[in-house]
Amino acid sequence: MSESVKMVISDPSKFGLLATQVKLELIQAALATVNIMAARGRKEAIKNMESQFIIRNNFTPRQVQFTPMPESKYVKLSAIHSTLGVTTKASYMERQEKGGERKPESGSRLSIPMDTARGGNRRSPVAKKNYLKSLKKKIVYANFHYGKSNDQRSPGTKLVAAAYVAAKKRKLLRYSAGLFEVTQFSKNGYSVSFDLDMMYLFDKQKTFTPENKWLLPASEKMAAQVISIFSAQMKKLEKK
Numbered sequence: 001m002s003e004s005v006k007m008v009i010s011d012p013s014k015f016g017l018l019a020t021q022v023k024l025e026l027i028q029a030a031l032a033t034v035n036i037m038a039a040r041g042r043k044e045a046i047k048n049m050e051s052q053f054i055i056r057n058n059f060t061p062r063q064v065q066f067t068p069m070p071e072s073k074y075v076k077l078s079a080i081h082s083t084l085g086v087t088t089k090a091s092y093m094e095r096q097e098k099g100g101e102r103k104p105e106s107g108s109r110l111s112i113p114m115d116t117a118r119g120g121n122r123r124s125p126v127a128k129k130n131y132l133k134s135l136k137k138k139i140v141y142a143n144f145h146y147g148k149s150n151d152q153r154s155p156g157t158k159l160v161a162a163a164y165v166a167a168k169k170r171k172l173l174r175y176s177a178g179l180f181e182v183t184q185f186s187k188n189g190y191s192v193s194f195d196l197d198m199m200y201l202f203d204k205q206k207t208f209t210p211e212n213k214w215l216l217p218a219s220e221k222m223a224a225q226v227i228s229i230f231s232a233q234m235k236k237l238e239k240k
Contacts, residue, residue, distance in 0.1 A: 024073055029233035030080045031069050036229050037222040038066035038082035044218035045084070052214055053096065056118075056125040063090035064215075084219065099211030109177075112201040116181060132200060135179070140166040142175040163194045177203035 046061045055061065066084040086093045095102060104110050115122045117130040128134065142155075142162040153161070159175060166173040167185035173196065174180075180196040187193075 025234065025237045026077065027073065027075060027080070028071075028237060029230055030077055031071055031075075032233045033226060033230045034080055034082040035068040036233075037226065038068060038084045040225075041084045041218045041222040042066050044221055045215050048214040048218055049093070052212060054123055056123060060090050060093065063087040063093070085215070093214070095209050096212050097215050099209055101206050101208055103206045108205060109202045110204045110207060112204065114198045114201060116197050116199045130199065132179075135172060135199075138171045139174045139179065140169075140171050142173065160192050160194075163196075164192075167194065172199065177201060 042064055045064050049055065049061065049064070063086050064084075065087060066082055069080055069082045092102075102110065111132050113126045113130070117126045118124040119127055140162045142159045162175070163173055163182050163185060164187075165171065166180075167182040172179055173182055175196075178198045179200040179202070180198050183195045183197050185192075185194040
């Protein structure tokens, strides 16, 4: 039993002092509890994220942040809280949590990078040199006209011609619903062959992301520990 309780039992006139002290301890313990829960919840949320999704760099985990409750002696217990969530820089993780449609920020089609844009590894981020905005000047279109307004060539002929130019000038071929790298082009008489490796796909106006909760389970896990965390904080204060 703490000395403050012993003093009250032997001297009831000190009850007011005890009540004030207990209130301060409750506030301190509550502040520590919500901040501990938020910090642990962040670690748990990142753990869930890394086990459920392909995380290509540290950017997304760093966007999982919490706002701690600042220390104060003069705050209502009902006002004590901390906030755990993800910043707007990684708003796509909210769509993963809740599910929903993904639409292009501009234009009418989504630009979906393939493994080629990621250096051949689907777990890698898109290389900066392969960002679509960086590739615009390197694109050859399969329906281009060589400056002619009355180009009557067949689609197949236009494709071969565009693939040849892309291969020769080390550019990319925009054909159908994709953007391709021409990895090989050969001609033998009238016979032509070339290989394409898709870098981006443009065939979807939108996609639907199914609900895949990663933040709520972390919060619920911490909520289940609130009593034990609070009790531990009260015990620490009793020892002081």
